Amino acid sequence: MIAGLGLLVGIILGLMLQPDVPLWLEPYLPIAVVAALDAVFGALRAFMDGIFDDKVFVVSFISNVLIAGLIVFLGDKLGVGGQLSTGVIVVLGIRIFSNVAAIRRHIFHA
């Protein structure tokens, strides 16, 4: 419950403040969101499994976002930015789907 509150506050804060993203950071934003989404769904599944841990969540969230950004950065420098981002999104997408499937099993017991 309390975690949902944090999410809501964050969204409202973002919509109200509308922070200006510096231009050099802009290409990393979408992939950072996908990576963060993966960490959040992983955490939700762990919560349902009863093995959630604050520290693991914090570390996995931050490292996910940083690594995703790093991969895009490296890809841009090597000239394969688009392909690398696609690869990252595919892997993260598969993870998100299977995590959501596990969460669904918990909720509906099916």
Add this chain to the structure above:
Amino acid sequence: MGLLDYVTSHSMDEDYAHVSGRKPAGGASKQPQAGLAALVILGLFGLLVATAAVQHSRTETVSESGRSEIITQIKARSAQVDSRRARIVEMRDEITTLETQFLETTNEGRALSTQLSRLGVRAGSTAVTGPGVRTVVDDAPDAISEQQQVLDKDLQKLVNALWESGAEAISINGQRLTTLSAIRHAGSAITVNFRSLSRPYVVSAIGNPDAIPARFVETQDGSAWLDLEAAYGLQFDMTSEESLTLPAANRLDLRHATTPENLR
């Protein structure tokens, strides 16, 4: 193990299992609680999502409004060009009228005026009328290769052959040929006097309508055209006309060329 299998089976961070395995057995049975750190991170996540969404919609509106702005500008500017062009034609007519009016007042002027119009016929700055031949050329029916199309060099050959056969004034699709005219390819179209032409090409030439067709086939470029017609199926049709009227050329501005001092 296949990559896809690995990704699906390890979709959740293994650290969660590691940490829970390390915990004492008593604590593991209790439902875990999300603490302050999780709250902060989730808040951060919400901020990230909202920022990304806001940023995306903002850049989208910027590029969208930019495009429509440019379109409006283009329309406004081309309308301006059209009106200026009309004004040029208007002023040119005015100049001619004033010029004739001024010259008609004196005897000397009248002589000058006659000379001017005679030179204008040669230079292409005055419209001319007279008997001549009209030549209509076009690509071969269902042309595939470039050889079956009328190219700029084909039109050049045709015009050269007409000059050689005694033509006194020539226009292509209403574009009068002058000393400054070029017949060339620009993109996929042929341009004459910087205006793009569309098929079929109508080449009107003023001259002796009885002599030109006969002389035409004797010139090198004329016979080349007959070869083109026979070999590649280009359409070529020359008819004699009792009376043709060719318009004046649009541009005849000399910006740099002047008469040398000793000839003035």
